[in-house]
Amino acid sequence: MSAVNASLPAIQASATQLQLEPHSDVAKKNAVFYRQQHGVTRKDFIPREDVQPLIESMDLEHSFMHVLDELSGHLEQFGEERQGGEEGQDDAELLDNDFLANPPANMPQTEEWEWQEWNKPEIVRFTTDPDRLLADNVLSQDQCDKLLELAKDVQPLIESMDLEHSFMHVLDELSGHLEQFGEERQGGEEGQDDAELLDNDFLAYPPANMPQTEEWEWQEWNKPEIVRFTTDPDRMLADNVLSQDQCDKLLELAKYCKEGDGYQRKAPHTYNELFEELNILDAAKKSQEGEVVPELSQLYINASRRSRDAIAKEFNLQTPLYFSYTHLVCRTAKHVVERRDLSHHVHSDNCILNEATGDCDKVPPAYTWRDYSAIMYLNDEFEGGDFFYAHSTKDLSPEETVSPKCGRLVAFSAGKENMHGVLAVTKGRRCAVALWFTLDPNHKEATFSMAEEILHEIKTVS
Ligand SMILES: O=C(O)CCC(=O)C(=O)O
Numbered sequence: 001m002s003a004v005n006a007s008l009p010a011i012q013a014s015a016t017q018l019q020l021e022p023h024s025d026v027a028k029k030n031a032v033f034y035r036q037q038h039g040v041t042r043k044d045f046i047p048r049e050d051v052q053p054l055i056e057s058m059d060l061e062h063s064f065m066h067v068l069d070e071l072s073g074h075l076e077q078f079g080e081e082r083q084g085g086e087e088g089q090d091d092a093e094l095l096d097n098d099f100l101a102n103p104p105a106n107m108p109q110t111e112e113w114e115w116q117e118w119n120k121p122e123i124v125r126f127t128t129d130p131d132r133l134l135a136d137n138v139l140s141q142d143q144c145d146k147l148l149e150l151a152k153d154v155q156p157l158i159e160s161m162d163l164e165h166s167f168m169h170v171l172d173e174l175s176g177h178l179e180q181f182g183e184e185r186q187g188g189e190e191g192q193d194d195a196e197l198l199d200n201d202f203l204a205y206p207p208a209n210m211p212q213t214e215e216w217e218w219q220e221w222n223k224p225e226i227v228r229f230t231t232d233p234d235r236m237l238a239d240n241v242l243s244q245d246q247c248d249k250l251l252e253l254a255k256y257c258k259e260g261d262g263y264q265r266k267a268p269h270t271y272n273e274l275f276e277e278l279n280i281l282d283a284a285k286k287s288q289e290g291e292v293v294p295e296l297s298q299l300y301i302n303a304s305r306r307s308r309d310a311i312a313k314e315f316n317l318q319t320p321l322y323f324s325y326t327h328l329v330c331r332t333a334k335h336v337v338e339r340r341d342l343s344h345h346v347h348s349d350n351c352i353l354n355e356a357t358g359d360c361d362k363v364p365p366a367y368t369w370r371d372y373s374a375i376m377y378l379n380d381e382f383e384g385g386d387f388f389y390a391h392s393t394k395d396l397s398p399e400e401t402v403s404p405k406c407g408r409l410v411a412f413s414a415g416k417e418n419m420h421g422v423l424a425v426t427k428g429r430r431c432a433v434a435l436w437f438t439l440d441p442n443h444k445e446a447t448f449s450m451a452e453e454i455l456h457e458i459k460t461v462s
């Protein structure tokens with residue numbers, strides 16, 4: 001069985017390749033080779049789960065091309081209308097006004113002919129504000145309607161382009177695996193009939209509870225000690241998720257945190273603490289710009305993946321768990337004062353609490369798609385700052401507290417069953433990686449894949 005485990009990434013890479021290119025001879029040959037390996041069962045030969053949303057995105061990609069086609073259709077249509085414009089009128093005359101020409105330094109960047117048949121805008125200049133301008137009639141109602149139509153179609157497609165990037169990254173990775181095992185393939189049995197070997201439901205096994213991270217990536221990591229609460233099946237705690245050395249490195253990265261909460265708010269929870277954060281993509285970009293050693297950003301990514309895998313496994317999830325937002329957060333005590341407030345008020349991560357009624361509504365602006373939350377702690381050199389679960393939506397007092405320390409992971413389902421908060425940090429700086437996850441591929445964090453891609457590029461180049 002160990003031989004099978006050792007090449008599991010390659011087997012899955014091959015299954016994915018076959019899924020993507022079912023008619024390719026190379027894909028079939030690879031599949032046959034792995035199928036023949038001693039100990040390889042159908043259960044092993046399953047396409048990579050993380051690629052599935054990307055494959056779906058390829059369909060969107062096609063629609064994107066379709067919309068572009070349609071767009072040029074619209075332009076052609078306008079073209080015909082242009083042909084039918086008032087005859088005999090002199091273009092030059094039409095253009096010989098100060099609509100386009102004044103001031104000449106301020107040349108319109110669009111070809112002039114594109115505007116000929118359009119409405120003439122009514123331009124209002126404000127003599128009191130020479131640097132302000134207002135124009136009406138720039139688009140006709142029909143043109144507005146068409147652009148609105150287009151905007152509606154294009155939005156999901158633009159989102160899909162993020163997926164597209166990750167897709168290229170995964171393809172790179174797949175070919176890496178296949179090359180790595182290429183030599184083994186040379187030794188495969190010859191002369192066997194590919195069709196015969198593939199003519200079964202070899203690909204059809206459900207990927208239930210698959211760890212989403214390649215096993216080989218974890219070989220060097222500590223084994224976490226996991227504590228499950230039988231009374232609270234939707235809560236878990238794990239120690240030893242990070243080693244002291246890994247915490248120290250992430251604390252090094254935390255020096256690059258910037259004031260704010262990642263949502264453009266400066267003092268989001270209390271004016272008695274400084275709240276700073278660094279999200280996963282900004283960390284990767286800093287490595288790309290040479291400001292942060294890539295090892296630190298890669299560790300940030302790997303540690304986040306490791307928490308995700310531990311949660312998926314412990315909560316026995318049957319479908320993939322996707323990152324929804326990931327950031328490194330530090331809370332620093334500002335003043336030595338008697339504190340009555342909390343570092344983070346009691347809240348749920350996916351609904352909005354109405355303290356008067358005790359209802360927690362899963363409606364915007366709540367992050368309604370968040371299904372699981374986790375906090376991976378990095379240090380304990382501070383005072384206060386315990387995490388706590390509140391009794392309920394009606395009784396917000398602490399029911400159970402957890403003291404942060406390096407390598408401790410707290411995770412829970414993100415709904416109203418887990419109201420939680422943070423006690424005031426009264427001295428020092430408390431740092432942690434906070435992670436939110438979703439089961440909905442549509443809310444997968446595109447920035448996480450982008451960060452992975454950046455790190456992959458850095459490694460490939462160096
Ligand atoms: O840092 C912690 O212990 C919890 C933070 C939290 O609940 C949040 O950011 O939503």
Ligand SMILES: [Fe+2]
Binds near residue numbers: 347348349373420
């Ligand atoms: Fe929270």
